[in-house]
Amino acid sequence: MRIGELATKAGLTAKTIRFYETAGVLPEPERQPSGYRDYNGSALARLRFVKAAQAAGLTLAEIRQVIAVRDLSGPPCRHVADLLDTHAADLDRRIAELAALRDDVQRLRDRAKSLDPSRCDDTAVCHVIPADDPAAHPPARIP
């Protein structure tokens, strides 16, 4: 199977598959005499795993690590469980951050409705956003 067929079956582009190879989540396949990549069914299984793992929020680096663990020491279930635990905790933290940010934004928005535009101060850009807000969080990175 050549790369185009594999791409179609996996619902990806050939570009992405080559990228996955360089990213180390897909092993280098055999080559046909022409130099074309020659895939077998396991490549498709691998790509499906990668997609599922991505859907679970794992990065390609983490997926590569899971694969490496499996290759070195067998079923990586424990490792995967730990990764998932960490991700769940990260998500909880991020959800809390975003909820706090959302409340701040909502407050500012309500404030905007109650303020009189004509009383806008010329020195600030916009008095809806208080430049001297001491409660300002550090820029809420959304990594």
Next chain:
Amino acid sequence: MRIGELATKAGLTAKTIRFYETAGVLPEPERQPSGYRDYNGSALARLRFVKAAQAAGLTLAEIRQVIAVRDLSGPPCRHVADLLDTHAADLDRRIAELAALRDDVQRLRDRAKSLDPSRCDDTAVCHVIPADDPAAHPPARIP
């Protein structure tokens, strides 16, 4: 006031201030005969606004837009309110996505605990993550 002093007062680095200038959120200041940037107090007010707006989740591009609106048509309160509305809605959507993702991860994690590692299938990388999951969401980008 030279850039270092402004940076200290604003709690930023000189690099960042130059970057803000090229990003269009800080106007180009006068120059001293030496070529050094020469800031007045309004630059500090502007930087405080930028920080507050960032804390409210606005990107530099949006902040630049708010400033442009103000320069063109006066107090941008309505525009800012719209932006904040949009951001609050975005945040709500993102929080819902992350909550759904978190539930999925949690489910996988619980599954990992209940599975028998010795029954790991050799064809898949790890049976904790089901490669044929039909409910798999598209990779949950966390931009």
Next chain:
DNA sequence: GTAAAGCCTCCCCTGCGGTGGAAGGTCAAG
């Protein structure tokens, strides 16, 4: 006078997950 800060511009680097294009090889059909 001289050394140390401080400032200037310029270009490259980061992480993440790819995407786009150029220049060229290969294979099947007409």
Next chain:
DNA sequence: CTTGACCTTCCACCGCAGGGGAGGCTTTAC
């Protein structure tokens, strides 16, 4: 024999918000 689809490698770029450092001025302190 040529056309077109497909493949190869390599290099560059996207957004986002800066950070690192080179090589060269200017200002300040002793």
